[in-house]
Amino acid sequence: MTSAADVLAQLRDALGERVDTSPAALSAARADKSGHAAPGAPLAVVHAASVADVQAVLRIAHESATPVVTRGAGTGLAGGANTGSGEIALSVRRMDRILEVRPDDLLAVVEPGIINADLNAALAAQGLWWAPDPASRAISTVGGNIATGAGGLLCAKYGVVRDAVLALDVVLADGRLLHLGHRTVKGVSGYDLTSLLIGSEGTLGVVVGATLKLRRLVPGQxxxxxxxxxxxxxxxxxxxxxxxxxxxxxxxxxxxxxxxxxxxxxxxxxxxxxxxxxxxxxxxxxxxxxxxxxxxxxxxxxxxxxxxxxxxxxxxxxxxxxxxxxxxxxxxxxxxxxxxxxxxxxxxxxxxxxxxxxxxxxxxxxxxxxxxxxxxxxxxxxxxxxxxxxxxxxxxxxxxxxxxxxxxxxxLGGTLTGEHGVGVLKRRWLADELGDDQWALQRGIKSLFDPTGVLNPGKVFAP
Amino acid sequence: MTSAADVLAQLRDALGERVDTSPAALSAARADKSGHAAPGAPLAVVHAASVADVQAVLRIAHESATPVVTRGAGTGLAGGANTGSGEIALSVRRMDRILEVRPDDLLAVVEPGIINADLNAALAAQGLWWAPDPASRAISTVGGNIATGAGGLLCAKYGVVRDAVLALDVVLADGRLLHLGHRTVKGVSGYDLTSLLIGSEGTLGVVVGATLKLRRLVPGQxxxxxxxxxxxxxxxxxxxxxxxxxxxxxxxxxxxxxxxxxxxxxxxxxxxxxxxxxxxxxxxxxxxxxxxxxxxxxxxxxxxxxxxxxxxxxxxxxxxxxxxxxxxxxxxxxxxxxxxxxxxxxxxxxxxxxxxxxxxxxxxxxxxxxxxxxxxxxxxxxxxxxxxxxxxxxxxxxxxxxxxxxxxxxxLGGTLTGEHGVGVLKRRWLADELGDDQWALQRGIKSLFDPTGVLNPGKVFAP
Missing domain, CATH: 3.40.462.10 (FAD-linked oxidases, C-terminal domain)
Known part of the structure; x- marks a missing residue:
């Protein structure tokens, strides 16, 4: 095990001023909008500005077995992004660019830190929208929406996040970058890892880019x-x-x-x-x-x-x-x-x-x-x-x-969580819903993606 | 290794007359509609009539390390269900009941062997439909549609199979039965294994039941x-x-x-x-x-x-x-x-x-x-x-x-396969599309679900 001081030094070497240990930043990273806060304060908040930054953080974390909690705007309602003692809070909030909008293909490529409402304001100028509209849309990020598999008010008619994402760029636990999914509206080449990542609450990888499926603004009254x-x-x-x-x-x-x-x-x-x-x-x-x-x-x-x-x-x-x-x-x-x-x-x-x-x-x-x-x-x-x-x-x-x-x-045939996720707050009931066999299989997937357990440990699955 | 004769004896003990070794059945199980046929003939065709039948086959296969190829109507176009020498062809075609239709919840629960067009004829009487409409709909099964992640003519507007399945009952390689997904239209409890199974071409488990998301028949001209x-x-x-x-x-x-x-x-x-x-x-x-x-x-x-x-x-x-x-x-x-x-x-x-x-x-x-x-x-x-x-x-x-x-x-930013699947015919190009890292990760998922490799070996992933 590398010491916390060594990890911090490595982060500072690699990322300079993007490593933030101010008391305000550390305190804010402990909580989301659930009212729950992690015990203790994180080691540091890293304000990643690029895919390379995220990869650098993951490489250091993986080498040193330091937990990493990915955060967007901190508007979650299940404690999924709350970062505690000994952990790195990896904020992708500053990665907020729209990289591409293609009205002819009804898709946009964005970074994860963009606010849902900001994206939709930009799209509206081209007669387009991204349908997921959680009640938090004015303050929550697209990356956070993807991490939780968010829903919203319009989803009975226009679908949830899972229906509105074509492809994801994901940094794995060891820092490797994968491109999952397709730019096409159809595609069945291999397993659907895009859907697997959606709603995985930062436990399988870090979403650093998303190809979103857009709709035309609905005309009429x-x-x-x-x-x-x-x-x-x-x-x-x-x-x-x-x-x-x-x-x-x-x-x-x-x-x-x-x-x-x-x-x-x-x-x-x-x-x-x-x-x-x-x-x-x-x-x-x-x-x-x-x-x-x-x-x-x-x-x-x-x-x-x-x-x-x-x-x-x-x-x-x-x-x-x-x-x-x-x-x-x-x-x-x-x-x-x-x-x-x-x-x-x-x-x-x-x-x-x-x-x-x-x-x-x-x-x-x-x-x-x-x-x-x-x-x-x-x-x-x-x-x-x-x-x-x-x-x-x-x-x-x-x-x-x-x-x-x-x-x-x-x-009644229902579920623990329709759109907020499991986080820390519902993890102790997850096995009741999934059954022990499925719960164990899901933990197996977690271990496959993250063999050293650095990605958001303790979330989703009760220890 | 148990001998082929022993496996056949165990199958007959457990499944009686549902084990079919007639030359016609064995020959038919070698091929689908792709024009490709597996070399050699399978050990047997088992006509499963129930979930318990499927579990019995998988238990015998798992114990004896005998490959199992799940088949519906054999209308695939990538050789994914072609069954060859030393393999068991597990047909779920006779499991073709509609177990439940709920117009108020816009869902139906069906067995995998029902023909897409037969299901839709029954649903139409209640003003409902299941949107996926592969060109093969008159001859292909819902289970096959799910296994390939089928598309069709209507999917630009009404979505593909992945958009139209809420939950799956799946028999794992070792015979255990899992219930994946939700009866609700939203649900983010744990990883989305339903989407992972859709399009997995019989390599992760055997779909024995599906809860389908229905639509109302579209009124108007x-x-x-x-x-x-x-x-x-x-x-x-x-x-x-x-x-x-x-x-x-x-x-x-x-x-x-x-x-x-x-x-x-x-x-x-x-x-x-x-x-x-x-x-x-x-x-x-x-x-x-x-x-x-x-x-x-x-x-x-x-x-x-x-x-x-x-x-x-x-x-x-x-x-x-x-x-x-x-x-x-x-x-x-x-x-x-x-x-x-x-x-x-x-x-x-x-x-x-x-x-x-x-x-x-x-x-x-x-x-x-x-x-x-x-x-x-x-x-x-x-x-x-x-x-x-x-x-x-x-x-x-x-x-x-x-x-x-x-x-x-x-x-051009596209994919090898929009809706037919990889099967045997496209497996040698899959890594070109996924990249080596993702290909290896997908193989890892395959091994997690099927550690002894009995489920449709040699399909999707080139050996």
Missing amino acids: ICTIAATFADVRAAAVASSAVTAAGLQPSIMELMDAASLAAVHALLALDPPTAGAAQLTVQTDGAAATADADAIADVLRAAGGAVAVTHDRAEGERLLTIRRSMHPAMETLGTTLIEDVAVPRSALPEMFDEIARIERAYGLVIPTVAHAGDGNLHPNFVFEPSAGAGADGAVPDEIWDAAGELFRAALR | ICTIAATFADVRAAAVASSAVTAAGLQPSIMELMDAASLAAVHALLALDPPTAGAAQLTVQTDGAAATADADAIADVLRAAGGAVAVTHDRAEGERLLTIRRSMHPAMETLGTTLIEDVAVPRSALPEMFDEIARIERAYGLVIPTVAHAGDGNLHPNFVFEPSAGAGADGAVPDEIWDAAGELFRAALR
Whole structure:
């Protein structure tokens, strides 16, 4: 083993001022937006500016068996990029160039550190977009979106990250550079390592470049529907009815009463009707108006009070309420944001389970859902306990309640995590979902890519 | 090593009459639709009727180190399922049940042996479809589509197999059963082994069940455009112009003069204009008519003689010409059907390369292309050489020409195989595309899943 001081000296030799050991940088690298922070501070933050920088860091790390945690903008919600004692935080945030845009081939080649919204602003000027739109799109990087396999509001209609990446340039644990995937829209030469890397949370390699599959901006109107229901179960039944009716909104978001109350308070709006839940639905494309009318009919038949607008600004205002959920939760205390997904028909039952857990644990669990794809974000809000340190430790009782939530989702045919990833926060439940055989096989893949275990150790797989 | 006789006895003990050693079955298992056949005949064909049957075969194979080649309907085009001397042909063709259809969750659970068209006929009754539509859909199985990562005519708009599978049940080399993936439309718990298995051509496991992502049948009109161009390059330029104009047909097929001539002869139609090439384009959905008009304008501006029909039967008649390509080639001699793909903007250059190879080798290479996604099928037609046996050996000169084709595709940013797979026929070029490091890593994955090497040995990776 090389000493930490030797590793630091080697990094400084190779990377000069891009090695940052300022207390502010080290402290920031411990945390993401999950509220969780790694114990201890990393050895250094390296602000990589090039593929060669990333390779240099990995070579030093591999030789010295020093853990490396790749970071983008630090907006993760599962602790996947949190960097702790003895580890190198490898930031690719400064690698933020758009290297190529090809409208004729509907692709773009980008570096991983570019912010999702910045990329989309540049693409919009050419009539193009990259569809993945996590709620964090204004602050999260494309590389982070890829590392977590992010979803978003539009993905029931326009797909998730996995549907929108053609090829990846990846630096392996030992510093070698691989080009995975294709520039073509079809390609079956060998195993699909591009998909394997997407959502691998920095445990298999470091994404240093991405060839993205673009779409044309959708022409035509955008219609927005706001529908209020007496309670969250009624809203969930209504959203399932939309899917079952064969209608495809571009966005269908559900907010329960506690979520609405918190956001209305944050935005200084009139308080919402007590107990009421809301669906916010958008349609787009050539059939936007007809689709909106048909969806409005389904929602009314399901008991909703429905308003339709064809005004884009009013539509954006309605969606702002949904997009303000995360900041609203931050005003309430420390929050554990969960991310279960269930088949769409099971949404009402999943809300029943959440209500049961609220009663059993004496909790309020404000919940929003991407109802169009069955992905729920229950928010466990708690006071940091007296004993908890800066790592934002979640009280055991909250974990017990979250464990019940996970088991309920699995019982309903669902998953622990629809779009946030496993990170550190869900790793102890992963084997429950995968089964021991698959869990062991996945660990085998991890060992194959990273035989010395330097890439984000302790994440995804519980030690 | 257990003797072949012992293995056969164990199979008969476990599987009784489902073990087939009739000469006809053994002979059929040697070949697929590529024209290539494995040397020698397999030990036996096992007609698995259940997951337990597949597990029993794998356990016996694993214990005795006997190779197993999984087969569906034998319609592959790369020799991937060809079963040779000393190997077990494991047919899952009889496992053809639809286990579940959930219109509300837009999913179906099926066994692997069901024919694509049979599944879609059953789904259509509920207003649903599974989008992948390889040209072989009337004769190929869903399991085979998954094993090759098949594409088809509609995939520029509606995606390939990888976009249409949520979860897989897979029997590993040692007989254990794994459940990969999710019933939910989103899910990022651990590595995406579902995508890894798709297109793995029987080398990582045996797919015994699939949870498919369905779509609603697209309402509205279907418009079909037939556009004739003076030569194939003009047709390719025109198809690239359609993509570059931001228009999205559901189908855009290109046929060169030699292809048209062969199909017209097969179908006893009037001979086509000498040298002329054709684009057959379809649009669907709410904007079908407007899209068709816009595409027709682009094609006319590119020099095409354009006819548009809104009649579905006439549209099907036009597409029948395209779908008759494979039988038409079979009338010409033995055919090596290639499957390169390039970025869509590179289609004209790729046709230039094909013309250059035709001149250099004194060949005619009838070529069709899924022009909407840049996937070309050049057909190398040859007389079986005097020396070639029943394995349909391709003459060296043809392989030399194919090698030039592959290198040209790679130079243009393309791939060896867009949708047919590597099988035996393209394995010697795979490392050229992947690079040695990635090729070795992929072999490592193969060894992890199949440490004793019993699953389809010699396929995908050259020995």
